[in-house]
Amino acid sequence: MTTTDARSTVLGRIRDALALAPAPEATIPRAYRTGRTLPDDERIGLLTDRLVDYKAQVHPCTADRTADVIGAILRERGARRIGVPPGLDEQWLTGYDGETQRDSADIPAPSLDALDGVVTASAVTCAETGTIFLDGSPDQGRRALSLVPDLHVCVVDLSSVVAGVPEAVARLVPERPTTLISGPSATSDIELERVEGVHGPRTLAVVIRTDV
Template identity: 50%
Template sequence: MSAREEILTRLRAAVADIPPVEVAREYRRGGVASVELLADRLVDYGATVRRSTRAEVGAAVAECLADAPAIVVPDDLPAHLLAGYRGVVLREPLAVERLDGASAVVTGCRVAIAATGTIILDGGEGQGRRALTLVPDHHVCVVGADQVVAGLPEAVAVLDPRSPQTWISGPSATSDIELRRVEGVHGPRRLDVIIVD
């Protein structure tokens, strides 16, 4: 028996006679799944937010990527999102070195929380793997207005807890070092969000 197995066996034995505790916690639900509130929260965090129609979303993405010579996208990103972009498009799967050479990444999302200004990616269609959104310095995320929910309980209800998730509330930033804000430490310095009505 390994040391790990021995410790786990002891822990299980120590708590074996303790009855399970039922935790009934009622989270506040409701509120308005407001696109305006989501946009306001994202702007507060330092993101750039644009509104678009489905017909014009390709042009909106291209505008966000005007200074990006090469971008990376998930292999299943819908083609209409890149209709106006004229640079080099690298599709997943990519080696980390190639991923690091991309100026920007374009993805969709699974759900967005209006109350907190949080966008959640779960590796589903049009989102790619986690490294895809953490390595390039600029992230363009396309959010459908129908993907916006009011609060955290509503978002958790649509997520699969077994999926790898990335929760994004604005560009990457930290104030851990001498309480000075530093951007781009744990992900992209720039976040552009296009909300499609």
């Protein structure tokens, strides 16, 4: 049998099978669960538990202490030069006395490796999985900014923390570039040796603003 004959036979069988298949439904049911809620203290507790399990640092604080907490984290890590997205709230950086570089699209991604860390906001966070979603908004920046530096300080407002994945996805804009963060970057080799910092920041510090 030639290649052409074999191809015709296979395609013919596929057509015959499709002819026997039932007609698809006119509309696909999408009754996903998106309305589950949890009290504030349960969301904070669940999110904190997941983040700590992922070996992330968790720093709950009130909104008026955001700058102090961020500054303390950066000083503790010895970060003398940090990158920030173009739309980050400047008030968050008043507790930091090092050099700040506002990111822009014309800065080559490899040059971000010279930064000691990065500070960003976040779009939404799933308490059940401990996953933080960034969507490229001006206060979160491009994906490279949060993946190349070794330290990521991410600010999460309690008002943006939802119970589960369906609730989180419902808040996202599908057209925006989305980055999902569940703890610092980590992977394991064939001997299950954990290695951090291979595909992203080695250290993730999450500042949870509990009154926003």
